[in-house]
Amino acid sequence: MRKQRYHRRQSRSAIWAMRIGLFSFLLLVLGFLPYRFWKLEWPDFVLVAVASGILAVLALILAGLGLRALWVNGDKGGARSFWGSLAAIAVLAPLCTVGAFWLGSPPLHDVSTDLQSPPQFPAAMPARSPRMNPVTARPEGDPLQQLAAYPDVVGRRYAASPDRVGNGVVAVLKGFGWTAQVTDAPTDEPDATIYVASARSFYLGLESDIVIRLRDEGDSTFVDVRSLSRYGKRDMGENAAFITRFLASLEGEVNKAPANAD
Numbered sequence: 001m002r003k004q005r006y007h008r009r010q011s012r013s014a015i016w017a018m019r020i021g022l023f024s025f026l027l028l029v030l031g032f033l034p035y036r037f038w039k040l041e042w043p044d045f046v047l048v049a050v051a052s053g054i055l056a057v058l059a060l061i062l063a064g065l066g067l068r069a070l071w072v073n074g075d076k077g078g079a080r081s082f083w084g085s086l087a088a089i090a091v092l093a094p095l096c097t098v099g100a101f102w103l104g105s106p107p108l109h110d111v112s113t114d115l116q117s118p119p120q121f122p123a124a125m126p127a128r129s130p131r132m133n134p135v136t137a138r139p140e141g142d143p144l145q146q147l148a149a150y151p152d153v154v155g156r157r158y159a160a161s162p163d164r165v166g167n168g169v170v171a172v173l174k175g176f177g178w179t180a181q182v183t184d185a186p187t188d189e190p191d192a193t194i195y196v197a198s199a200r201s202f203y204l205g206l207e208s209d210i211v212i213r214l215r216d217e218g219d220s221t222f223v224d225v226r227s228l229s230r231y232g233k234r235d236m237g238e239n240a241a242f243i244t245r246f247l248a249s250l251e252g253e254v255n256k257a258p259a260n261a262d
Contacts, residue, residue, distance in 0.1 A: 111226070114226075208239055
């Protein structure tokens, strides 16, 4: 008498769950690397991230169907469903985290320590692409929202000459690795020295253009900073972080300067 063998079916949902899950993970990685380290722009990376997120959701659905087929019918595919769902979660976890930060942040992308008379970017700024946020005379957005969200974003006064504070500015910019240059002061601010820099956040690589204004007040120097995101209408708090981090480091540089630095 021949022994009967039970042949388990292979779940097609589990097969495609693993394929699509792994593809979505590779798509996100291969999109992030050229954005973070090369020349892919933020809007293009966002499209790649959205596509990988949609594929990851599809992979999770298929993995669920594969596990159901395993439980109800005994179909093969538990391992494939597991790896597909794991790859999908590896995609969705950072995307959902960034999305939560984005939704939870105020709709601001241009932050300044002076909202009445903000520092002005020079006319000689490099040309901006149509997808970038435009350079405007005043920060876009509700000033009250900025004051409520970032009360620490205020100008600082230093009991030192502009030259001494300027040396501190150069040292801080160099230490941060921000690309910087000294430009001519605006015509309506003859007593001001303007520094322009570009900064990039560590994790997401969000880019901002920064203008730093030093006003000579005789016995002291007043410093204002403005930070403008290149892309997007929400900066997730990065511009405020750039400003407060810069001013905190500048205070340390000015205070440690020798007394004869003036």
